[in-house]
Amino acid sequence: MTVSLIQKYNVPGPRYTSYPTVPYWDENDFDASKWIASLQKSFSESNAESGISLYIHLPFCESMCTFCGCNKRITKNHSVEEFYIKALLKEWSLYCQLLPERPLIKEIHLGGGTPTFFSKNNLEHLINGLFSYANKAENYEFSFEGHPNNTTYEQLQKLYDLGFRRVSFGVQDYSEKVQKAIHRIQPFHNVAKVTFWAKEIGYTSIGHDIIFGLPFQTTEDVVDTIEKTNSLKPDRLAFYSYAHVPWIKGNGQRGYDESSLPKDDEKRKLYEIGKTLLSKNGYHEIGMDHFALKSDELFEASVNHNLHRNFMGYSASKTQLMIGLGVSSISDSWYSFAQNTKNLEDYYQLLEWGKLPVSKGHILTxxxxxxxxxxxxxxxxxxxxxxxxxxxxxxxxxxxxxxxxxxxxxxxxxxxxxxxxxxxxxxxxxxxxxxxxxxxxxxxxxxxxxxxxx
The missing domain is CATH 1.10.10.920 (Arc Repressor Mutant, subunit A)
Incomplete structure (x- = not known):
């Protein structure tokens, strides 16, 4: 790949987790009543046939990772867990009251923040609470994101017992210098430990998330990270480009000088080296930023043209309706999008008033x-x-x-x-x-x- 191509096409652009992208949502033509009508239409078309998906945002983290673009609340106070889960279940009950029949859940994804911030007992309370209002679809797929530093064997076992078979661990990079810059000190030993635990318990799809373009990251760092990753042989990999958007994410991404970030052809070289190594190690590119072994269902879905993508990421199955629960979560009825308020206190207040905590959205033309x-x-x-x-x-x-x-x-x-x-x-x-x-x-x-x- 030539430098001229990189220079020509390296421009600001969306990641297309939705279309239209969030900055282009028409909020003037959106209100809660339109969202509810869209939700009910989609539910009536899809629930009995394929079920629905739930994305649940668990926003708490014990420390700030400066590369992260997610909505999060930094705290070491774990007493926040029970109150937040109570709010999630209240929101879910409000949605279920709007639906004409008991929902069939095909997919659940726990994202964050740090889902493994929550204790195994509270995670169990959350999942059991969801199914007090719903049933499981056949061939359901439950997944969650785990932080290697705080995911315990007991959490993995409990979520497995509750039906979870997919887990993705955030790795980013193994270089100590890079980890220090992004405030994510995470030894290889921690990642290896949780990966082996997940395999031992019986998870059928284990993923690692890796990022290129991080501050101070070199080609040697990427090679070392991928070689270490290959030694653990996760089933799938996300190999993301670091999104430097300090004007959106505030002081977190201003924790290092921008001159420390790999630029243009230098950054793209990190990707090309990583992609080549992944290919040599048996990983196939199955979508934007994603790779999988032939044994993983994502690879099969890509070959059969069944791959789907939404706010939860890539999936081997498609549901028409995805309801997002939790602060900042986005719901998708196919005909419209609705995003919850990003402010935790507002989220709690709206639920206390018995209102869906939706703050904005878009009705698709x-x-x-x-x-x-x-x-x-x-x-x-x-x-x-x-x-x-x-x-x-x-x-x-x-x-x-x-x-x-x-x-x-x-x-x-x-x-x-x-x-x-x-x-x-x-x-x-x-x-x-x-x-x-x-x-x-x-x-x-x-x-x-x-x-x-x-």
Missing amino acids: KEDLIIRKHILNLTCQFETSWNNSENYFEEIPEVIASLKEMENDNLIVFEGTTLKITEAGKPFIRNICMAFDLHLKRKSPQTNLFSMTV
């Missing part, structure tokens, strides 16, 4: 729904088509014209009414998605909104 399909196709299948009226939109000729430069650079190929991303184009998938992003085209941001795409 017909055009939004079409573009959303294209974005999902690109990020899940590395291709998309507009061969029928359901996938065609008026600006397609303009989109094709805007992609000619990428075609000339061999990042994409056109085959009739199909666009395919080449192997060389996969690192630039965000840029390719941006060509379809009509909201972004019509109103370019005048201030910093997004991280760099490369």
Whole structure:
């Protein structure tokens, strides 16, 4: 990959966890009643057939990791656990009162923050509380994020007993210098310990999250991290580009000088070296930033074109309705998005008043729904088509014209009414998605909104 390509395409761009992206949500055309109507429509269409998904945000962390872009509350006071779980279950009960029948839960994902901040007993209380209002779907998939420094054997065993089979551990990087800069001191021994525990207990999919582009990170650091990771052989890997957005995340990401961050071709070299090593070790690129062994269900889903992506990440199955519980969580009915308030105290207050803690959202237009399909196709299948009226939109000729430069650079190929991303184009998938992003085209941001795409 040449430096000129990196310099050409390294621009600020969305990560496309949703379309439209959050800065382009039309909040003026959104209110709680519209969200509820959308929720009920989606539920009636999907519950009996495939079930629904729950994303549960557990925001507490004992210390601040400066690379993190998640909504979190830093505290060592574990007395906050019970009150927060009580609030989560109150929110869930409010949703269940709006639904015409008992929900069937297909997926649960515990994210954070630090889900393993919570004790095994409180985690059990949470999951059992959810199913006092719901049933489990067949072939359900429950997953959670674990911090290697504080995940215990007892927590892993308890969550396994409750039906969880997937766990992802945040690794980031094993360099002591990098760990010190990002305030995440985490010895390899801790990661190895929880990984072996999870395998021993019987988890069928163990993931590690690795980040490139961190402060002071070198090619030697990436090689060392991936070699150590390979020695543990997790089933899947997320290999993320560090998103430096201090204008959004505040002082946390201002804890080091920006000159310490790898830039442009230097940063991309970290990715290329990492990707090459992962490939040699049997990992296959199955989506944007994600790799999996052939034995993992994500690989099979990518081969069979069943891969799906939402605010919980990549999944081997698709549910039309995802309800987000907890502070800052985002819900997705397919027809609309709704985000909870990001302020913990407001979250508690709204629930005390018996109100859903939704603070903003977006009702998708017909055009939004079409573009959303294209974005999902690109990020899940590395291709998309507009061969029928359901996938065609008026600006397609303009989109094709805007992609000619990428075609000339061999990042994409056109085959009739199909666009395919080449192997060389996969690192630039965000840029390719941006060509379809009509909201972004019509109103370019005048201030910093997004991280760099490369």
